[in-house]
Amino acid sequence: MEYVVEMRDIRKEFLGIVANDAITLTVRPGEIHALLGENGAGKSTLMSILFGLCQPDRGKIFIRGQEVKIANPNVANDLGIGMVHQHFKLVHNFTVTENIILGMEPQRFGAVHIKAAAERIQELSRHYGLNVDPAAKIEDVSVGMQQRVEILKMLYRNAEVLIFDEPTAVLTPQEITELIKIMQNLAAEGKSIILITHKLKEIKAVADRCTVIRRGKYVGVVDVATASEQTMAEMMVGRQVSFIVPKGEYRPGKVLLKLEGLTVLNHARTAALKSFSLSAYGGEIVGVAGVDGNGQTELVEAITGLRKVETGHIWLDGKEITNLSVRQRIDAGLAHVPEDRQKRGLVLDYSLEDNIILEIYGREPFAKGWLLNRPAIRQYAQEVMQHFDVRSAQGVVTAARSLSGGNQQKAIIGREISLNPRVLIAVQPTRGLDVGSIEYIHRRLIAQRDAGFAVLLVSLDLDEILNLSDRIAVISHGELIGTVNADQTDEIKIGLMMAGVGKEGQET
Template structure:
């Protein structure tokens, strides 16, 4: 019995889109099998069918050699299939243990036996090297820890076939290394894993075989060890992908955005998230902001864009102080913002793509005149962005934004913000959750903005992205500026050390 799961000729259609066009995937017992594809290629759809969230239109599924019909996630659980979703499904004010036993609470008489559950959680956590504290509240633990809780939830339900959907999208580099160790432990203990991802580096690090799908079609299954990253990228995108960014030497001009001694309060009582932070960005340069997640980057960006009030210091744009202007006034003064959380801050998910493309400027001509919207002008403007940025949507600009894949939502936001032709573009995690083809495209557009004399603040957790795009790099740790270095005079190692709070030259 070689295969624990066989998905044979799976087909699934949605209005306007064939999400899965007769795809076959076979998972061997004890392997990590990567499912690779661009955004919107149909990876999540295929796995949602295996987990019982969707039903296939045709094709069949076998688990351990038997034909099965998986009509809902409970059936999947009974068959030993578990899934860690990209957006975690946890109750924030519950403890780790309460989240894990939700829906299958062990009873002692009439009351829930939390104690024995916590003990079992601790045992599983130790067995797989998860290091989870059973009584911690979800709202108090890191994103990486929340993910481990999701993994524990599957193991508590005795799952043997584990599906990970883009598990590293929200993790720091250190947490990614930990997750890779955890996956290898799971395999040692007899589990089999399907890993949905578009990060080739991680596939090379952890997967045995890789199945590639492109625009809903099956392209092939390869042995990871004997296949290069370039070959997998080409299977995924359908053309050769350049992994380097072409960035001409360029002398930066005048300072456009200046931040002086900025301090910003954190949402936690009495804590400063940003402390006396100063920097400037000149026209025609990209300033990268590097740091481990949660060190004040978000608050700094919120202060500059007007989402959060500042405690002290000042922000100047083109020589004019903007610290007390409203968000709209800042946009009108020339600031554009690709936000960190595309669904919370970037888009109104129940609006159409077209409406979302003019959300900051619908009150300007030609989009409205004396309070009346000009739908034709809005559609034309939005269609240009959708076409330029290859935003794939079933019904084009009339699609409801919620129906787009995460990567296509991201491309829509990037396109919208660049199309504002701002003086300062603040790009926070601009390629988070995108595949190599889209990353290459967005990097090109950011460099193009720099070459056209724009000032760009790039905030990213991907260190190689910061190093390859930035002209200068500012390092933030615990809300403080550790230093600013020239990108061409530094390396991953040095920036990594500075991210932990060690200043340049402090090596004792």
């Protein structure tokens, strides 16, 4: 048997948009096969068809050489196909065990036999190096651990083909390393893995072959060991891609954001940020580097007005904003690209045009008194979407929920940058985006800097921090470890500072 999965000439159309146009995918037993494409290229649609979440308009699917019709996910499970979705499908107040057995609970004398299930989960967890506590509640475990629960859900159902949809989008660098080991363990056991991604570094680290699709069409399949990242990027985007965006000379102007002695509490009422001081000048990008959960969230929430400051002061362009409301801060020239685009960035059931004017609908020309000026709103939203390459099925009236992750992100960045903010707080601005979109967003952030504004870049991606920043502030356990010039440091030095080792220059 050469292929465990063969999808031939798959076509799928939604509302006149062709998501998959005659795509072919072949996966061998025991291989890690990457499915590479830009946001909105049709990767998730193709995998939704394989997992039975939607039906193809045309084309055939063969599993272990036999043609099959996958009517729903239960049929997929019976065929040994499992899927870890980008947004996990877990019940938060259930335990790990309860989530894993949901829908196929082991019965004993008519009652659910939790103990036997927990023992099997413990055994699977040990065997594949997943280190999951079967009794823990989902709401109490990290995002990386939730992902492992999703993997165990597949293994518990004896899946032989495991689909991972953008699995590293929500993980820290350490969790990504662990996930790669887990995938290698699974492949060594003979499992076949389909990895939906647009992260070339991870494809090079873990995949055997890679199928590239672009705008719904099959481009080709390459052997990862011999194909360069540049080749795969060009296949994916259809043009040459610059991994490091050039930027002009560093010419800092006046202080536009000043934080002095900030102390901020977390949800548990303990200090998440301790006497934190930092300045950002016009004409510079200040990167904030740190391991996830070291006070970055509280720092951003304090600056943007989403969390109370216990002690300390925040100035924006010389004006104190410590106790101003969120709207007053926006009006003063602050913009915010939030970490969680779906929870904090967009109202998912609103149209794109309503999302784009969320912060300014009360200003002219968008409103006169109590009345919204729809034509002005629509024209402005269309300009933002065109300017920031936001692609959607029905233009500005499309619900934000129906956009791909990358297009949701571009809509948020377009909305925020179009405000011409004095200070832009960008948190994980390219998380889960493909190289084409990353290059585009990096160019926009550098354009903000070159226009004389300040950008505070908070990211877990060290490459992004090092490539974009002029200065880097390292945060550990809520404290500023030090600031360094980006051109005088490297990943190793920053990594040591993130671990709290080697305090460097304290100027801020």
